[in-house]
Amino acid sequence: MSSLPDFPFEFKGDIVTRSCPGYTQAIMRWARSAERNAAVVAFVKDAADTSIAIAYARENNLPIAIKCGGHSSAGASSVEDGLVIDCSRYLNYCRVDAAKKVAHVGGGTLWETVDKAAYEHGLATVAGVSVLTLGGGFGYLSGQHGLAADNVLEATVVVADGTTLVANSNKHSDLFFGIRGGGSNFGVVTEFIFRLHDQRPTIFGGFLGFSSSALSSLVKAAENYWAVQDPRACMFMTLGAKSGVRCLLFYDGSVREGRSYFKDFFDAGPTSNSTKEIPYVEANTMMNSNFRPGGCEYQKGIAHPVPDLQLLTELKQMIEAYGRSGGPSPVAMFSFWPKGRIMHPAEDCAFRRDPYPDLGLIATWQEITSDNFNIARKRVYELHDFVKAYDASHLSELSSSALTGYGNNGDEAASSALEARAQRSRLAFGDVYPRLQEIKKKYDPDMVFNRWYPIIPV
Numbered sequence: 013m014s015s016l017p018d019f020p021f022e023f024k025g026d027i028v029t030r031s032c033p034g035y036t037q038a039i040m041r042w043a044r045s046a047e048r049n050a051a052v053v054a055f056v057k058d059a060a061d062t063s064i065a066i067a068y069a070r071e072n073n074l075p076i077a078i079k080c081g082g083h084s085s086a087g088a089s090s091v092e093d094g095l096v097i098d099c100s101r102y103l104n105y106c107r108v109d110a111a112k113k114v115a116h117v118g119g120g121t122l123w124e125t126v127d128k129a130a131y132e133h134g135l136a137t138v139a140g141v142s143v144l145t146l147g148g149g150f151g152y153l154s155g156q157h158g159l160a161a162d163n164v165l166e167a168t169v170v171v172a173d174g175t176t177l178v179a180n181s182n183k184h185s186d187l188f189f190g191i192r193g194g195g196s197n198f199g200v201v202t203e204f205i206f207r208l209h210d211q212r213p214t215i216f217g218g219f220l221g222f223s224s225s226a227l228s229s230l231v232k233a234a235e236n237y238w239a240v241q242d243p244r245a246c247m248f249m250t251l252g253a254k255s256g257v258r259c260l261l262f263y264d265g266s267v268r269e270g271r272s273y274f275k276d277f278f279d280a281g282p283t284s285n286s287t288k289e290i291p292y293v294e295a296n297t298m299m300n301s302n303f304r305p306g307g308c309e310y311q312k313g314i315a316h317p318v319p320d321l322q323l324l325t326e327l328k329q330m331i332e333a334y335g336r337s338g339g340p341s342p343v344a345m346f347s348f349w350p351k352g353r354i355m356h357p358a359e360d361c362a363f364r365r366d367p368y369p370d371l372g373l374i375a376t377w378q379e380i381t382s383d384n385f386n387i388a389r390k391r392v393y394e395l396h397d398f399v400k401a402y403d404a405s406h407l408s409e410l411s412s413s414a415l416t417g418y419g420n421n422g423d424e425a426a427s428s429a430l431e432a433r434a435q436r437s438r439l440a441f442g443d444v445y446p447r448l449q450e451i452k453k454k455y456d457p458d459m460v461f462n463r464w465y466p467i468i469p470v
Contacts, residue, residue, distance in 0.1 A: 016051065016072055023064045025102060026055040038098070041082040041090060044380055045308035048090035050077070055101040059202045062097060063174035066200070069095040070460065077463050078196050080120045081144070085309040086422055088196070088464040097200055108133055113208045114165060119201045123296055126206070131293040136211035138163050145204065146195045147420040147464075148363040150370075152262045152295055153209065155243035155350030161192035162357045163207040171199040172456040181359065190451040193363030194441070195419065195464040197448070198455045215295055216263040216270025218287030221256060224328065226280045230259070231321050233276035234348065238318045238369070241350045245273055248299075249319075251328045252343040253335020260298060261287055310340070310388040311374040312396050313417025315366045315410060316403065319346060323402055330395060340377035340388035342395060347372065364442040366414045371399065372421050413442035419465060430466060437465040446470070 019027050028038040029052055038053040051074060054065040069076045075094035082089050082100065090096065099120030106126045107116040110133040117126055123139070130136050139151025139160040149160025157163060166180040169187060177199075179188040190198050222230060230249065237247055246262040259277055263270030267289045271278065278285075319327075327344050335341055347370040355365050373395045375388035403410055416422075416439045438445050445467070452459075453469035 016074075019054070019068060020064055023054070023061055025057040025061045028053040028055070039090065039096070041079075041084075041087075042305045043083075043085045043309040044306060045310065045385060046082075046085050046087040046090055048077075048087060048092040050091055050096045051093050053079075053096045053098050055098045056200075056202075057102040059168060059170050059176040062170040062200045062202055063176060065095065065097050066170065066172065066460065067174050075462075076460060078200050078461070081122055083144070084420075084464070085311050086464075091463065099200070099202065103202055106130070108135065108208070110135065113210075115206045115208055117204045117206055119203060127293050127296055130208055131211070131213075131291075133208075134211060134213070135208040136292060137206050137208055144420060146191055146193070146201065148193055148418065149420075150347070150349050150354075150418070152215075152246045153211075153264065154354055155241075155246065156264070156353060157207075157209050158353040158357050159363060160206075161361050161363050162353075162359065164188075164192055164204055165207055166205040167191060167201050168203040169199040169201050172458060172460040176202075186451050187455060189360065190362050190448055190455075192361035193419075193444075194448050194451070194467065197452060197461055197464070197467045199461065211292055212264065213291060214289050215292050216265060216267050216287065217261060217290055217295055217298055219284070219298075220259045220261065220277055220282035220287065221284035222258070222280060223283055224257065224325075226282075227257065227324050227328070228321050229280035230257070230277070231319065231324065233274075233280055234318050234346075236276050237274075238348060241352055242273060243350050243352055245350060247274075247277075247348045249346040249348070250343055251324070251331055251345075253331050253341050255343070257328070262295060262298075264292075308340075308377045308380055308384065308388070309374060310385065310392055311372055311421050312392050313370055313372050313421030314396055314399055315368040315414040315417055316346070316371040316399060317368055318348075319371075323399070326398070326402075327395065330398065334391050340375040340384055340391060342373060342375040342388075342391050344395065345372045345374065346370070362441065362444050362448060364413055364419075364440070364444065366411075368410070368414060370418045370421070372418070373399075411442070413439050416440050422465065430462060433462075434466050434468050437467055440465050441467070 041047050056062045077091035077096045079089040079098040103118035103120040105118045106129040108129050138153045139149040145160040244264040248260040250258050373392045377384045448467050449470040452467040
């Protein structure tokens, strides 16, 4: 592409272009398959820098992506031949006001930073920040406190015309509604204020591994678990060609309480057991061994009731067959978040709420090739289509929106043509979509921000 003019001298942050030594690192993402060759990466220091970056991109007809943690496997935080507004270098902080039980958190801050800062005061936030929060934000404490989006008290947002707005329930309340579930459609969030909660220092958690012969018992254990809906508990069930059948258990209580609550799972005869008492601040690292940075990833979600034995058995057989044939290896992960506070939040926001567990279908691989990407996508879709068809023949309760799954697990929310993504947006946002269209028209009528489930203004 043709050379671009220099950034305005008022810009305080760092500018990285393709000729700069740090370019490769600047476009690096959690999943290497989500990396794109941006023309410019602007590491912003504050809202004023963000406003300058937006104006520069618009003046030079550069598409914009917003990078916070960089975890979007769909590539929402990257853009080919465009400008990335990167919040991770300088807007990476957490200031805790323990007396008020709130945290002021920069828009590029990682979950770990917030966890550690809050933990020092015996407090905790529900989940990760930034894009995770804007897309809803599930966490181990969601059963007790709702989603991350439900715990945002205020946000500083730089909108498409460069204006910096403070959005909360009293000021720019429509924007406040939209950003909590509507993703990055309305602007760049440079700071959040989160509500914090008292948190015990240790919890019970870890993995149980099982052989295939335990599937029947696990189905019954999962059904009993889901029927109780203890807000202090959380459970994941994963099926993988390499990892086999595993359940991640979390209980916000003592070892005795956790083992008692998950008794059915222990009675199912685990072949391995890593559960123990751990500091809460380490709980959010339990999944790290499953999904590490630096690899490639393709994922798609779907809502699903507690799975029966037939579905689990057939899913496991499909996944094992993929494992034997080599190439990208899919994992099926059922997320059983207690739904009480999730389905009945204290305030209304844009996130679409479904009363079912979530099923994430995730393929991982190492070597970046078009063949590997195509194989990963094909396998994820085969699994997804199998589950969808199974639901159609066994169930009638799932809506079209629920079948799109959790938005943050969207596979092509950012990687397909705008028109195709916009069609998905109607399903992803469900009944709230018309209201989001009105908000989009007010704050971003030209669709400057369109990398994640783009909303078409009315």
